[in-house]
Amino acid sequence: xxxxxxxxxxxxxxxxxxxxxxxxxxxxxxxxxxxxxxxxxxxxxxxxxxxxxxxxxxxxxxxxxxxxxxxxxxxxxxxxxxxxxxxxxxxxxxxxxxxxxxxxxxxxxxxxxxxxxxxxxxxxxxxxxxxxxxxxxxxxxxxxxxxxxxxxxxxxxxxxxxx
Amino acid sequence: xxxxxxxxxxxxxxxxxxxxxxxxxxxxxxxxxxxxxxxxxxxxxxxxxxxxxxxxxxxxxxxxxxxxxxxxxxxxxxxxxxxxxxxxxxxxxxxxxxxxxxxxxxxxxxxxxxxxxxxxxxxxxxxxxxxxxxxxxxxxxxxxxxxxxxxxxxxxxxxxxxxxxxxxxxxxxxxxxxxxxxxxxxxxxxxxxxxxxxxxxxxxxxxxxxxxxxxxxxxxxxxxxxxxxxxxxxxxxxxxxxxxxxxxxxxxxxxxxxxxxxxxxxxxxxxxxxxxxxxxxxxxxxxxxxxxxxxxxxxxxxxxxxxxxxxxxxxxxxxxxxxxxxxxxxxxxxxxxxxxxxxxxxxxxxxxxxxxxxxxxxxxxxxxxxxxxxxxxxxxxxxxxxxxxxxxxxxxxxxxxxxxxxxxxxxxxxxxxxxxxxxxxxxxxxxxxxxxxxxxxxxxxxxxxxxxxxxxxxxxxxxxxxxxxxxxxxxxxxxxxxxxxxxxxxxxxxxxxxxxxxxxxxxxxxxxxxxxxxxxxxxxxxxxxxxxxxxxxxxxxxxxxxxxxxxxxxxxxxxxxxxxxxxxxxxxxxxxxxxxxxxxx
Numbered sequence: 001x002x003x004x005x006x007x008x009x010x011x012x013x014x015x016x017x018x019x020x021x022x023x024x025x026x027x028x029x030x031x032x033x034x035x036x037x038x039x040x041x042x043x044x045x046x047x048x049x050x051x052x053x054x055x056x057x058x059x060x061x062x063x064x065x066x067x068x069x070x071x072x073x074x075x076x077x078x079x080x081x082x083x084x085x086x087x088x089x090x091x092x093x094x095x096x097x098x099x100x101x102x103x104x105x106x107x108x109x110x111x112x113x114x115x116x117x118x119x120x121x122x123x124x125x126x127x128x129x130x131x132x133x134x135x136x137x138x139x140x141x142x143x144x145x146x147x148x149x150x151x152x153x154x155x156x157x158x159x160x161x162x163x
Numbered sequence: 164x165x166x167x168x169x170x171x172x173x174x175x176x177x178x179x180x181x182x183x184x185x186x187x188x189x190x191x192x193x194x195x196x197x198x199x200x201x202x203x204x205x206x207x208x209x210x211x212x213x214x215x216x217x218x219x220x221x222x223x224x225x226x227x228x229x230x231x232x233x234x235x236x237x238x239x240x241x242x243x244x245x246x247x248x249x250x251x252x253x254x255x256x257x258x259x260x261x262x263x264x265x266x267x268x269x270x271x272x273x274x275x276x277x278x279x280x281x282x283x284x285x286x287x288x289x290x291x292x293x294x295x296x297x298x299x300x301x302x303x304x305x306x307x308x309x310x311x312x313x314x315x316x317x318x319x320x321x322x323x324x325x326x327x328x329x330x331x332x333x334x335x336x337x338x339x340x341x342x343x344x345x346x347x348x349x350x351x352x353x354x355x356x357x358x359x360x361x362x363x364x365x366x367x368x369x370x371x372x373x374x375x376x377x378x379x380x381x382x383x384x385x386x387x388x389x390x391x392x393x394x395x396x397x398x399x400x401x402x403x404x405x406x407x408x409x410x411x412x413x414x415x416x417x418x419x420x421x422x423x424x425x426x427x428x429x430x431x432x433x434x435x436x437x438x439x440x441x442x443x444x445x446x447x448x449x450x451x452x453x454x455x456x457x458x459x460x461x462x463x464x465x466x467x468x469x470x471x472x473x474x475x476x477x478x479x480x481x482x483x484x485x486x487x488x489x490x491x492x493x494x495x496x497x498x499x500x501x502x503x504x505x506x507x508x509x510x511x512x513x514x515x516x517x518x519x520x521x522x523x524x525x526x527x528x529x530x531x532x533x534x535x536x537x538x539x540x541x542x543x544x545x546x547x548x549x550x551x552x553x554x555x556x557x558x559x560x561x562x563x564x565x566x567x568x569x570x571x572x573x574x575x576x577x578x579x580x581x582x583x584x585x586x587x588x589x590x591x592x593x594x595x596x597x598x599x600x601x602x603x604x605x606x607x608x609x610x611x612x613x614x615x616x617x618x619x620x621x622x623x624x625x626x627x628x629x630x631x632x633x634x635x636x637x638x639x640x641x642x643x644x645x646x647x648x649x650x651x652x653x654x655x656x657x658x659x660x661x662x663x664x665x666x667x668x669x670x671x672x673x674x675x676x677x678x679x680x681x682x683x684x685x686x687x688x689x690x691x692x693x694x695x696x697x698x699x700x701x702x703x704x705x706x707x708x709x710x711x712x713x714x715x716x717x718x719x720x721x722x723x724x725x726x727x728x729x730x731x732x733x734x735x736x737x738x739x740x741x742x743x744x745x746x747x748x
Contacts, residue, residue, distance in 0.1 A: 001739065006728075007653045007708065009510060012377060013724040020728045025736075040274045040408065041629025041654030043710065045513035046475055046718035050708035051731045052623070052651045055739050059702035061571035082340015082414075110568040111575035113623065113668060115655070117375070118409070122659060126581040139566045139577030141668040143625045144657030146408055151378035152340060160670070162570040 001032040002102070003065025005113075005158050007050040011038030011147030017049060033098055035067035035158040037115045038146035054160065061162050064102035066109075068095025068157040069148050078152040084124035091125075091155040092132050099161050108161035109138040115145035121154040165189075166503060171229035174222060175202035181522035185226045186503040186532045189455060190292035190319060192230050193504035195532035196243065196284035197222040198276060206280040210592020210662070212249045216256040219285045224260070227289055236289040237266040238296060238316040239323035241371075241420065241506070243273035243284045245627075246661045247409035251310070253283050258311045264298045265311035269326035269420045271373045272409025274656075277515040279630040280592060286506065286532070294319035299359050304352055305330030306412070315356040320425040320454070322360045326373065326418030327352035328410065336414035342374070343382035349419040350390050357423055365430065366423035368449050369458025370402045373418045377406030383417055391444035399432045399444040403461030405508050408656040428452020433494035438462075438487060439469035448491035457495050461508070462487035475721025477514045481507075481521035489525070502531045512630060567608040572674040572701070574612045576605055578625060578666030579659045594631040594664045598638040601667045606642070609671055618671040619648040620678065620698040621705035625666045629654035635665050640693035646680050649738075650694035651708035672700035683737040688716030697738035709734040 004021075008014055014036045022028045032053070042050050056063045070090040073079040080086035096106045112129075116122050122142055129140065138159070148156040168183040169192070177184055177195075185194040199207045199218035208214035220234075227233050244250050250270045257265075266287065276284050290296065297317045301307065304314035304327060315324045329348035331337040338344050349372075357363055374380050383404065391399060410418060432446030438460075441447075448459040464472045464480035473479040484507075489499050507518060567576045578601070590596040606616050622639075626632055632652045639650065648669070658666050672678075680695035686709075689696050697706045711719040711727025712734075720726030 001706075001735075004735075005651075005708075008724070010377065016725045017728040020725050021732065024729060025732050039653050040656055041511060041626075043629070043632055043652060044716070044718065045477075045511050046721055047710045047712070047727070048722070048724050049727050049731060050651065050653060050710055051728070051735050052649075052708040053706035053735050053739065054621070055704040055706065057702040057704065061573050063573075063703065082338065110570050110573070111577065111668065111670065114581060116581075118413070122581045129581070136568070137566060139568050139575040139668065140580045141578035141623075141625065141666055142581035142659050143579075143655035143666065144408070146406075146656055147376045147378065151342075151376050160575065162573060162575075 001053050001055045002063065003033045003054040003160070005052045006034070006036045007039045007042065008036060009039070009042060009048045013048065014038070014149060033065040033067045035156055037148050037156050040146060064099055064104045064108070064161045066095050066098035066102070066104070066159045066161060068092060068098055069153045069155060070094070072150070078150055081152045084121040084154050085128060087154045088121070088125045088128040091157050092128055095157045095159055099159065102161070104161040104163065106132055107134050108163055109133065109159045110162045111160040112138045112140045113158045114140065114142045115148065115156040116142065117145065117147070117154045125155055166501065169226060169230045171226045173225060176200055176204045180519055181526040183532055185230055187230055187291070188503045190290055191321070191456070192227070192232060192236070192289040192291055193532040194223060194226050194287045194289065195504070196276070196286040197226070198281050198284045200278070200281065204278065206278050209280040212252050212282045213256050215281070215283050216253040219283060220257060220260045223285060223287055230291065232289050232291045234260055235264070235296070236291055237261070237287050238290050238318050238321070239288040239422070240266045240268040241286055242268065242270045243276070244270060245273060245275050245282045246657065247272045247411050248661045249282065250411040254310045254312065261311040264296055265313050267314065267316040267323040267325035268312040269418060270411045271326070271407045271418065274408060275512055275628055277512065279628045288323065290318035290321065292319050297360065299356055303356070303359070305332060305334045307334070315360055317360040317362070321456070322357060322362045322366070322423040322425065324353050324356045324421040324423070326420040327356065328412050328415040328418050330412065336412060339414055340416070342379040342416050343386050345415065345417045346372070346383040346386040346419070349417055350386070353419055353421050357421070362423045362425055366425050366451070367400045367421055368424050368430065368451070368456060369422040370400055371420045372402070372404045373407045373410070374404060375407065375410060375416045379416055380404045380406065387445065388443060394444045396442065396444055397432055398430045399446045399449065400430065401447065401449045401458040401460035402445045405461065422458055424451045424454045424456055426451040426454030433491055435487065435490040435494060437467050437490065439465055439467055447487070448495060450495060457492065457497070459488055459491050471722070474723060475718070477517040478521050481518040482525065485521060485525040499525065500527060502526070504532045567612060569612050572672055573703070574609060574614060574618070574671040574673060576608050576669045576671070578668045579663055581659055591662050594634050595638060597664050598635040601665060602638060602642045605667060605669055612673065614671050614673040616642055617646065617678070618673050619669050620672050620700050620703065621670040622648045622650045623668050624650065624652045625655045625658065626652060627655070627658055627664045631664060636693050643693060646678055647693045647695050647698070649696065649698040649705040649707035650692070653708065670705065672703060674701050676701050681738055683734065685714055685737060686712060686734055687714045688712065696734070704739055706735045706738045709738065
């Protein structure tokens with residue numbers, strides 16, 4: 001597996017899932033790129049989480065999955081609180097770092113699914129993305145979320161890169 | 164005090180529900196959430212929020228007139244919107260109904276009402292006494308002018324303060340991104356509004372705050388405890404905090420709406436021992452010594468220590484909440500029959516029927532006025548221009564609003580980009596039509612790249628409402644026929660264009676090898692879905708979003724996030740390693 005995306009009915013539950021994910025399945029840090037977002041609904045009543053995965057068994061086209069969200073700075077607070085544009089830049093930087101661990105960069109992104117808290121965040125992500133993704137944009141799908149890892153993070157980026 | 168349930172022509176849809184269109188108690192009339200639906204509770208005017216607003220306001224007017232009042236008597240409104248980008252349209256329609264002295268109005272986002280397609284719901288309180296209505300204009304709260312919204316309304320002994328936010332004198336929300344500062348600022352505005360209306364914080368019975376992220380309630384709770392630190396617990400007001408997916412004022416993180424009662428005497432708080440916040444300055448329910456109105460805090464299914472009761476069991480949780488309400492009213496010397504209005508908030512729309520059934524068992528005929536909004540949608544500004552991010556790349560071609568990239572034998576197709584306009588072929592309010600248009604666009608892009616829908620191995624569909632997933636599945640079933648891709652459907656709080664109900668992103672593999680579609684035996688119910696659990700072509704494998712479920716599709720470990728995660732991740736592993744239920748394309 002190279003990437004996992006999980007959807008949660010309440011973002012406050014993400015930490016309890018992290019324990020299962022890291023301790024019972026993938027280990028801390030070394031597993032697939034993982035992105036978790038809060039959403040308002042899943043297929044059936046009572047379902048509280050959903051887990052999607054991408055696996056590459058050595059395909060001819062090299063594929064990598066990456067995720068990015070604004071990180072926490074010194075002191076533990078999420079950087080650039082309340083500033084969607086600066087947070088978008090931080091999220092794309094984090095995504096770049098995530099892809100770099102697989103030998104890829106932002107320029108290699110072919111598919112991007114981005115989740116945002118509000119309209120300012122949508123538009124800010126579009127502005128920053130236009131600047132950082134280069135001349136050949138990826139297939140980009142944007143949607144609203146109820147939250148991601150931590151409160152104050154306005155963007156969650158989930159990407160596939162290919163070469 | 165007499166309490167009368169009001170019936171009105173054209174509101175037959177309340178029949179069989181534990182709810183009335185309106186209830187009059189003394190001078191106050193409580194009107195439940197009015198919306199655009201026919202007698203069979205089917206939504207009308209899907210996709211047309213202006214028409215829906217007119218229908219809702221016409222019904223509100225009919226109820227008021229049946230009770231001997233009119234729109235002029237409305238002092239308080241809370242409206243719930245599936246997309247806050249369209250609040251202004253609703254207010255524009257409402258301006259024709261409230262030409263002067265509009266009510267204190269709090270618009271908030273919601274994930275929707277009892278049925279999909281209901282984009283606005285308007286609940287109201289009217290004062291039918293002789294006292295003059297005094298309104299504080301929206302400019303006092305720094306809100307936009309020209310909207311039929313008062314920042315506060317006083318009528319007789321009651322003051323209604325519309326949802327206050329951290330608005331600066333310039334009209335901007337300041338500071339950005341700080342929940343605690345927003346709560347403090349909102350309370351300052353509330354204090355000013357009360358003072359203007361001749362009241363004080365000592366008269367506050369009921370506070371209802373709406374928060375953009377439920378985690379934002381934590382710093383706001385600290386502010387609440389600080390603001391009310393000098394208030395003895397037996398004299399505290401009732402506070403209800405709700406997480407919502409959007410605010411009509413861009414940048415706002417919290418909104419505080421307040422009801423105050425100028426009746427004589429001190430505020431009396433009653434909090435049963437079964438309520439876990441009993442030792443804080445936040446009551447189960449509060450009223451003035453000489454007053455008749457009780458503000459009851461939002462009751463939740465948690466025990467005396469704050470542990471969630473009966474996780475995953477909506478019926479029992481609803482019954483538990485009703486019983487807490489009963490306890491509070493009885494401590495004030497009343498009974499369930501005295502409850503005149505209930506607003507209930509649910510995590511999932513599909514809880515609605517279950518909560519109604521619980522309500523039927525608890526509430527007697529002549530029911531309270533009631534509204535059941537879900538929660539939804541982050542604030543989306545109407546002023547943002549749609550921008551075109553579309554560009555033509557080497558590897559592929561784009562058809563609005565999608566874009567595709569081709570790398571080797573792989574084709575990646577996007578749905579609506581962050582600045583996308585709705586596709587011209589997408590009929591508003593028609594999810595089936597929009598799904599067909601989305602699949603048409605996907606098929607066209609794949610054809611241009613030299614493939615077809617049969618090459619799709621992964622698909623993620625993003626839905627404005629979880630209840631539309633089945634409809635999109637039906638369209639997908641027609642289009643794919645069989646050999647379904649790994650398909651992950653998920654509801655989202657918003658899509659880039661407000662009109663868009665579904666957005667589809669996909670990955671296709673154009674190679675010659677076989678497409679292998681897998682559904683492990685442990686989740687046999689997936690055979691009823693137009694989706695593989697795992698779909699492989701060449702060396703690339705996609706696993707669809709797995710849930711915590713048994714073989715028949717029943718939810719495993721209800722209410723247990725970690726348990727469902729364990730179950731779902733195990734299913735992911737199985738789907739990735741199962742022998743293929745094979746097929747070749």
